[in-house]
Amino acid sequence: MPSSNRILTMSHAIAEGIANEMRSDPSVFVMGEDIAAYGGIFGATSGLLAEFGEGRVRDTPISETAFIGAGVGAAMAGMRPIVELMFVDFFGVCMDAIYNLAAKNIYFSGGNCKVPLVIMTATGGGYSDAGQHSQTLHATFAHMPGLKIAVPSNAYDAKGLMISAIRDDGPVLYMFHKGLQGLAWMASPEKAATEVPDEAYKIPFGEAKVVRPGKDATIVTLSMMVHHSLEAAEQLARDGIDTEVIDLRTLVPLDRDAVFKSVAKTGRLIVVDEDYSSFGLTAEIITSVVERDPTVLKAKPRRLAYPDIPIPYSRPMEQFALPNAGKIAETVRETVMKGH
Amino acid sequence: MSDIVVPEGLWDTTKTPEGIVGNWFYRDGSMVEAGAKIAELMVEKTLFDIVAPAKGRLHIVVPKDGVVKPGTLIGRIDGV
Amino acid sequence: MEPTKEQLLWMYAVMAKARYFEDTMAAAYMEGKSPKFDIGAGPVPGEMHLSAGQEPCAAGVCVHLRPEDTVTATHRPHHQAIAKGVDLQKMTAEIFGKKSGLAGGRGGHMHLFDPKVNFACSGIVAEGTGPAVGAALAAKMRGTKAVAVSYVGEGAANQGAFHEALNLAALWKLPVLFVIEDNSWAISVPKAKSTAVKDNSVRAAAYGIPGMHIADNDTLAIFAAAGEAVERARAGGGPTLMEIETYRYYGHFQGDPEVYRPAGEVAALKAKDPIERLRKEMIGNRGVTAAEADAVLAAARADVDAAFAFARGSPYPAPAEALDHVFA
Numbered sequence: 001m002p003s004s005n006r007i008l009t010m011s012h013a014i015a016e017g018i019a020n021e022m023r024s025d026p027s028v029f030v031m032g033e034d035i036a037a038y039g040g041i042f043g044a045t046s047g048l049l050a051e052f053g054e055g056r057v058r059d060t061p062i063s064e065t066a067f068i069g070a071g072v073g074a075a076m077a078g079m080r081p082i083v084e085l086m087f088v089d090f091f092g093v094c095m096d097a098i099y100n101l102a103a104k105n106i107y108f109s110g111g112n113c114k115v116p117l118v119i120m121t122a123t124g125g126g127y128s129d130a131g132q133h134s135q136t137l138h139a140t141f142a143h144m145p146g147l148k149i150a151v152p153s154n155a156y157d158a159k160g161l162m163i164s165a166i167r168d169d170g171p172v173l174y175m176f177h178k179g180l181q182g183l184a185w186m187a188s189p190e191k192a193a194t195e196v197p198d199e200a201y202k203i204p205f206g207e208a209k210v211v212r213p214g215k216d217a218t219i220v221t222l223s224m225m226v227h228h229s230l231e232a233a234e235q236l237a238r239d240g241i242d243t244e245v246i247d248l249r250t251l252v253p254l255d256r257d258a259v260f261k262s263v264a265k266t267g268r269l270i271v272v273d274e275d276y277s278s279f280g281l282t283a284e285i286i287t288s289v290v291e292r293d294p295t296v297l298k299a300k301p302r303r304l305a306y307p308d309i310p311i312p313y314s315r316p317m318e319q320f321a322l323p324n325a326g327k328i329a330e331t332v333r334e335t336v337m338k339g340h
Numbered sequence: 341m342s343d344i345v346v347p348e349g350l351w352d353t354t355k356t357p358e359g360i361v362g363n364w365f366y367r368d369g370s371m372v373e374a375g376a377k378i379a380e381l382m383v384e385k386t387l388f389d390i391v392a393p394a395k396g397r398l399h400i401v402v403p404k405d406g407v408v409k410p411g412t413l414i415g416r417i418d419g420v
Numbered sequence: 421m422e423p424t425k426e427q428l429l430w431m432y433a434v435m436a437k438a439r440y441f442e443d444t445m446a447a448a449y450m451e452g453k454s455p456k457f458d459i460g461a462g463p464v465p466g467e468m469h470l471s472a473g474q475e476p477c478a479a480g481v482c483v484h485l486r487p488e489d490t491v492t493a494t495h496r497p498h499h500q501a502i503a504k505g506v507d508l509q510k511m512t513a514e515i516f517g518k519k520s521g522l523a524g525g526r527g528g529h530m531h532l533f534d535p536k537v538n539f540a541c542s543g544i545v546a547e548g549t550g551p552a553v554g555a556a557l558a559a560k561m562r563g564t565k566a567v568a569v570s571y572v573g574e575g576a577a578n579q580g581a582f583h584e585a586l587n588l589a590a591l592w593k594l595p596v597l598f599v600i601e602d603n604s605w606a607i608s609v610p611k612a613k614s615t616a617v618k619d620n621s622v623r624a625a626a627y628g629i630p631g632m633h634i635a636d637n638d639t640l641a642i643f644a645a646a647g648e649a650v651e652r653a654r655a656g657g658g659p660t661l662m663e664i665e666t667y668r669y670y671g672h673f674q675g676d677p678e679v680y681r682p683a684g685e686v687a688a689l690k691a692k693d694p695i696e697r698l699r700k701e702m703i704g705n706r707g708v709t710a711a712e713a714d715a716v717l718a719a720a721r722a723d724v725d726a727a728f729a730f731a732r733g734s735p736y737p738a739p740a741e742a743l744d745h746v747f748a
Contacts, residue, residue, distance in 0.1 A: 005370040009363055037680050038608040061578035061614035062545050062606060090544060093580065127459050128466030128517070130528040132543040184362025184382035185457045185675060193363070312742045313528025314517030315465060320739030358455035384450075385457045385675035407455050 008196040009182025011043030013155035014120070017162035018045065018082060020200040022052055025080060028166060031058040031067055032084030041086055042122045042181050064094035068119065072101045072171075075117040080166060085121040088175060089135045102171040103146030114169040118162075124177035124224055124274060126322055127186060130313040136223065136306075138273060139280030141173050142251040148172045148205055149251040153180065153226035156194040157249055160203030167202065177224045177274075189227035206253035210262070214244035217268035217332050220259050220285050222248040225272045225323060232328035241336055251281070256288045260296075263289050267298030268335040272323055277305035299335040304328060342394040344378070344401075344415040346408045351383045353410060359383035361406050361414060368400040372417065379415070381408060394419050421647040423640065427483050428702045429716050431639060434482070435475035435695045437720035438499035441508075442472040442670075444728055445498070445515070449674050457675055463516055463732070468529060468674040469496040473637070473667040476694045477601045478503035480642030481569060481662075484650040490555035490568040492548030493541035495530045496601075496668075500571055501541070506534040512727040518734035525737050526745065546576035549585035549598065556594035556659075567595040567653040574663070575606030577620045586661065590627040595653035597646065600663040607672045608680035624661035632662045637694045640701065 008016065022028045030045055036059040039046035049057045060067040064085060071083040085091060091098065098119065105115050125134025142149050150165055150172060152158035158176065165172040180192040211226060212233050219229045226247045233243040244262050248255065263269045269289055271282040282303035289296065304323045312318050351359065362382035366372055372392045379390040392398070397418040402408060423431070445468065452462025459466065471478075474496070482491070482503035493500045501511055507522070514521030515529045522534055530543035538555065542548050552570030559566035576582050577600055589596045600620050604611050617623065624631025630652075632645045642664055649660035667689045671678045702708040 005366060006376075007365050007367060009365075034607045034609060036608075041607070059609050059613060061609075062575040063578045063580070065580050092544065093547075128528065130466065130530060130543070131526075132530065133467070182363060184360070184380060184387060185385045186459050307743060309743060309746050310526070312526045313466065313531070314521075314525030314737055315460075316517075316736050316739045317525060317742035320742050356454075360456045382457060384454075384677075386677035386679075405456055 005195060007193050008155045008159075009043070009193045010152065010155045010158045010176065011040075011046060011181040011183060013159040013196050014044045014162050014176060015039075015046045015048060016196065017159040017200070018166070019048060019051060021163060021166045022048070022056065024200070027078065028080045028082065029056040029058070030082045030084070031060050031071070033060055033062060033086050035059060035084050040084060042176070042178050043183055044084065044120060044176065044181070064090060065097055068094045068097040069101065071117050071119070072097060072105065072115060075115045076105065076113055080116045082118040082120060082166065085119055087133050088121040088123045088137050089132050091137070091140070098173070099144045099147070103144050106170055107146060115171045116169045117171045118165045118174055119171065120174040120176065122178045123175045124179050125311055125318065126179055126224075128313060128315055128318060131310040134311045136175070136177070136273075136275040138175070138222070138251055138275040139284075142281065142284075146171070147252060149175065150205065151175045151222045151249065151251060153223055153247050153249070154192050154194050155182070155196050157203055159196055160201050161249065163200050164202040164205060168205070175223070179224050189224075191227060191230070203249065205250045206255050208249055208255035208258040209247045210244060210258070211247045212243065212245040214242040214266065216242045216266055217270060217335055218244045218246060218262040218266045219270045219272055219328065219332065220246045220248065221272040222251070223274065225274055228323060228325045229272055229328055231325035232332065235325065235329045236332055239333070241332065243332055254284070254288075259285060260289055260292055264293075264296045267296060268332070269297065269301040270328070270331050270335060271301070271303045272328055273303070273305040274323065275306060276308050277303065278308050280305065302331050302335055304331050342396070342417040342419065343413055344390065344393060344417065346381065346410050346412045346414060348410040350381070350388055350410065351386065356383055358407050358409055361402050361404050361408060362387060364400060364404055366398050368398065370398050372396070372398050390414070392417055421644045423483070423643050425707060427643070428698075428706055428708060429712065431479040431483050431643070432695070432698055432702065432713060433716040433720045434479040434503045435639070435698065436717050437724060438475045438478060438502045439472055439695055440721050441498055441502060441724045442470045444724055446470060446670065446674060448728065459675070466528060469672065470670045470674065471496050471499040471668065473669040473689060473694070474601055474603060475499050476637050476639040476642050477571070477599065477664050477666050480639050481597070481599055481646040483643060484647050485567070485569065487537045488564065488566045490538040490552060490566070491571065492552045492568070493539070493571045494545070494548060494573060494576075495541070495543045496573070497530070497532055497541040501532055501534070501539055504539045505537045506532065506539050507536070508723055508727040509730040510534070512731040513734050516731040516734070517736065518731060519737040519741070520730070520734040524741060526742075546572055546579035546581040548572065549581050552596050553585050553589045553594060556589065556596040557592065559595055565654045567597065567650055569597045569599060571599050571601060573606065574600055574602035574604070574611050574620060575609070575614060576600070577623065578614055586627045586629070586659070589659040590629045593656070593658040595656070596659045597649045597653060598659065598661045600661070601666050602663055603666050603668040605668070605672065605681070619663065621661060621663040629658060630660045632660065634662065634664045637664070637666045639694055639698045
């Protein structure tokens with residue numbers, strides 16, 4: 001449990017995790033766009049330039065394919081680079097370096113090469129940044145063998161997952177939701193900022209967390225939707241429905257056991273994801289349970305995700321598309337009703 | 341008892357008279373060290389760090405998102 | 421190449437209109453975001469990238485274009501959209517997220533599409549270069565005299581897509597003009613820290629095409645250079661790379677604290693404002709009267725005021741309209 005009474009926003013927790021590792025390991029360095037003097041557009045590298053200098057905290061040109069490819073090469077040559085892809089939506093210009101190089105080189109070398117690369121990237125919408133700056137794309141990357149994926153929902157987990165990511169000898173995609181960073185100019189849930197210990201600590205990959213125990217229904221979710229799900233659970237509790245909320249924390253490796261154990265207990269599964277609905281995370285979680293033992297389910301499994309549309313700019317349309325506490329609570333209620 | 345006050349001259353008040361408390365980094369009632377970064381103010385989108393003027397127990401007067409001007413008392417430290 | 425009086429007044433009108441639009445938009449953007457700057461709040465939520473200071477790059481090039489010519493632009497598109505003749509009311513309504521907007525509110529300020537004047541923009545750096553090459557290819561295949569213009573920033577000149585597009589355009593000798601608006605800053609990173617060469621126009625040599633460099637945001641120099649490049653393209657002479665040294669008065673995005681920008685830089689730039697410079701030149705040396713200039717200015721501002729009134733008065737789309745127009 002956290003030992004400090006100091007509260008960090010998620011952005012500061014990420015920066016502190018990186019700083020902890022940079023202090024103890026000279027091979028760790030950071031590069032990306034506007035990560036030096038600016039501290040990262042979403043604050044993930046704040047304070048690092050002042051402490052570590054330009055050699056280890058490098059602003060790059062707008063050349064993602066080059067600097068992510070360089071990250072792969074530097075990692076294979078014995079460094080431990082952390083590279084920031086400013087918005088996950090920009091993956092289009094550098095996907096080859098991520099999924100044909102970073103994700104596959106360990107395999108291609110039969111384990112003889114290591115690729116200790118962390119790619120960190122900002123995800124998420126809800127503040128009117130439109131279709132090329134608001135995506136989450138969890139499934140796009142989780143689908144690619146060879147890439148581990150960490151998705152923190154709060155500051156405490158963010159620091160621990162970042163330290164685990166840096167210490168991993170393989171490539172890790174670290175996806176942080178902009179709306180959880182605690183930036184004063186973008187609204188964030190109160191529980192995203194938490195007490196965070198000063199010292200370095202790890203959170204293991206492949207371990208989901210039961211953030212709210214319950215017996216009537218299981219919500220499986222991640223990132224921003226953890227907070228909306230907890231709010232939904234409070235609404236449901238007033239109606240006498242006791243909802244368990246599971247925060248996946250990492251997509252790869254995926255803690256299928258924790259999901260199954262919970263659904264075996266409650267019998268009702270609702271998966272909530274900010275990413276597009278079809279061919280994605282929600283389908284994967286539901287299938288994980290159904291293919292193991294469909295008889296644990298007392299009701300149809302349900303999913304609540306982004307509709308299969310580009311993300312609209314105009315506020316009423318964007319809010320229509322996004323899952324939120326009210327929609328989550330309604331979906332859970334439906335699973336508890338007879339005939340569902 | 342030490343006051344935590346928004347400094348004068350931190351930003352151009354002719355252009356923007358007010359800012360807000362962007363974040364508190366300790367809960368109300370926490371023990372803080374002198375010089376620790378305890379809050380950040382935000383004026384438009386510019387952030388300013390506020391450090392504890394003394395060691396002691398923090399009492400928050402203006403919570404997160406509260407409006408501030410130069411001279412606003414945002415908190416106090418109970419020296420122990 | 422010297423502009424006619426008509427062209428001078430056209431450019432002045434476009435630049436004044438763009439400037440007034442951006443200044444009006446800056447104020448509208450801040451509504452609902454004070455004293456707490458919440459990026460999602462107010463009638464114009466999200467990001468906003470304003471082009472005040474960069475007007476000559478739009479006016480000096482687009483004066484040579486016709487509706488059938490294509491322009492692709494970036495996340496900082498308003499001045500180019502205005503210069504290309506995009507429907508101002510629908511564009512403003514789009515930025516306000518209204519149903520009467522160019523895309524019914526689906527695109528917003530970074531994704532403005534007006535097929536009537538062949539204008540489109542995108543928020544991914546350098547990704548407009550490919551489509552401009554494509555429009556030029558279509559013109560060549562159809563045997564029209566249409567040309568394409570791709571606007572990028574100096575940061576984009578380090579992105580892969582830029583280089584691929586230049587090579588392809590040169591290889592196939594396509595009628596496209598690549599215009600780099602060099603405002604020195606890619607968010608917080610100055611050109612000297614991102615670009616291996618001092619002057620991006622020299623990169624044209626790598627593709628065997630002409631490279632032109634225009635200093636100091638000079639509208640008439642841009643006019644002359646762009647005129648030459650557009651004529652060359654229409655005559656089948658292939659692509660040109662043009663780099664314009666320009667300035668942005670506002671931050672990268674509205675709310676940008678600009679801690680990276682030296683104090684006094686913006687004030688110094690405003691002292692040589694390009695709209696004022698053009699006005700002085702055309703009244704002093706080119707036979708335009710102050711009354712003519714003022715009339716054009718007043719009309720430009722009236723158009724902008726009407727566009728904002730239209731946008732504010734228009735209704736929002738119904739929420740479920742989000743599901744429309746995913747496919748053709």
